[in-house]
Amino acid sequence: MRLLTPGSKLQRTWSDFIDALYAPVGQDFNALYWLYRLSSALLDTILPCRDDLRRIRINGFACRLRPLIPCAGITLTLLCVISYFTTFRDTAVIKKGKSETLHTSIVVWLAFNVLSHYLYCIYKSPGIVISPKSEMTANINASVAKRNDAVIKIGGCCFIQSRVNINNEKKRCNFYEHYCTTNVKIDESTQNAVHHPMPNDTFCHKCEINRNARSHHCRVCKVCVLEYDHHCPWINGCIGYNNYRNFVLLIFYIMLGCWYGACLLALDFYAMMREYFQDNGFKIMGPQYGTGILDLPPPWTLLKDYRNTGKIDDDVILRAVFPFLLFVSICMFVFLLDHLLSIAKGFTTLEKKTRPDRNDVVNPFDLGIRKNFERVFGKSLINIIIPFPTHKKW
Ligand SMILES: [Zn+2]
Ligand SMILES: [Zn+2]
Incomplete structure (x- = not known):
């Protein structure tokens, strides 16, 4: 790590702190002030923030949090994949007599697509x-x-x-x-539009x-x-x-992955909830933890159970993962539909929002539905199924 390289902000703050700490007796040493200065120097080093944004206080805070949001997205994707390998491969595939090779291959293919398009979107220039x-x-x-x-x-x-x-x-x-x-x-016939x-x-x-x-x-x-x-x-x-294609494919694969997971787990979830309601009766706030219909344990209880037993209850994972997949898949379906409609008409999301509310609006960039789609996704289907960067345009 280059955290304490000579001349860095953290290194300068650290040496100021040491000087203040060993200053002659009688000089003020404010522990809270130093805690604030050291932690803000550490934050600046590990989460860099552009100087022009930092000047505005609220934006300065937001600009430090911004790089963490894609990280949360990638973590959620990875958690879903991990939950398949630790729990659902056993409970929803092997125990049901389904083909393990087939389902594991589908999960790996979907996860690979989601993660690659995610990284393309983040690190490819727009x-x-x-x-x-x-x-x-x-x-x-x-x-x-x-x-x-x-x-x-x-x-x-x-x-x-x-x-x-x-x-x-x-x-x-x-x-x-x-x-x-x-x-x-611009067509002569539409010159006045x-x-x-x-x-x-x-x-x-x-x-x-x-x-x-x-x-x-x-x-x-x-x-x-x-x-x-x-x-x-x-x-x-x-x-x-430059990255719109990856973005639409990212939404598509998240939707596909979530639908796939939701279909795989739907029957198990239904059976579990039916049994749960038969035992406890229907309650808006669950009887065990009181956190809602799903009655999910709070994170600290989950962590304590994990430390005591070495594993998390399969039912708890199912109760958390299935509603999450269902919710995300519905959201992604709506987003995808919206983007596909924009592509068909040759608009971007912003252009669709700012389209004048008149009947004689002509889009000079509209090439017709098929060509509009080809312009975004390319002609080859293989590039859509496998996320290799073969479709390059300047
Ligand atoms: Zn500008
Ligand atoms: Zn931007």
Whole structure:
């Protein structure tokens, strides 16, 4: 770990603390003050926060928490997979006489897809329009870095930020410019209609640049993003032209995984709850822990039981996992449907929200349903089933 490297904030705070601790008797030593200074220096080191965001106090707090949200998403996915291998493989597959190889392969394939698309979304650039401002910070970083290519650090999960290479972003913007000039033409018959989104470049007052058509400024990331869809807290970054495909596939695979798990566990859950209600009667607050219909034990009880017995009760895992899978699968189904409808019409989520409420709105980027889908997902089905980065576009 490079926590205490010479000159780092933590190292400076630590040496100030040592000086204060061994100061001559009679000088004030405020333990609470030092606890605050040391912990905030430690937080700054392990969860880096951009200086411009830190100045605003509430944002400063939020920007430290932001990198933890994708971490929570990945942990939840891993917990579901672990619960399959520790519990449900035995109770819902082997004991029921189902094929263990088949079900384990499906679980591994689904989990692999979810995790890869999750990581792609976090660490792949959404497609950034580079401004002189961001180029300047990148050059400062490049002089420090060993490799000499200019990189901007943005978003990311925990303390590993994603690195965006400036040259690649510029190439992508040029490609996009070329794509717009060759493919997007305004029909003479629709010349008088309202065009949404507009096919021409716009000016961003915050970045002070002329940006490509369909780009939008993200207030959280503080950059302009090509075909900006939305800023996703679960990804801790923007969803745009370059990672939208991974985002939709991520939602699709989470939905598929949750439906699969819910179907596998539905009968067991039903049988368990029926028996439970027969024994205890129907109560809104369960008789054992009083935490609601499911009567789940609080985390500390769970931890105590685990330390005493070395395992967690199978029924408790089933009662926690099945409703979670069902809830997530329904949410993901709604999100997926919304995104598929947007793709079919050739809009991004933002463009759909800001569409003028008129009948004569024409989308110059709409290529027809089939081509709109091909533009997002590519033509090959194999790239959708296996998450390898073969579908590359600039
Ligand atoms: Zn901007
Ligand atoms: Zn953003």
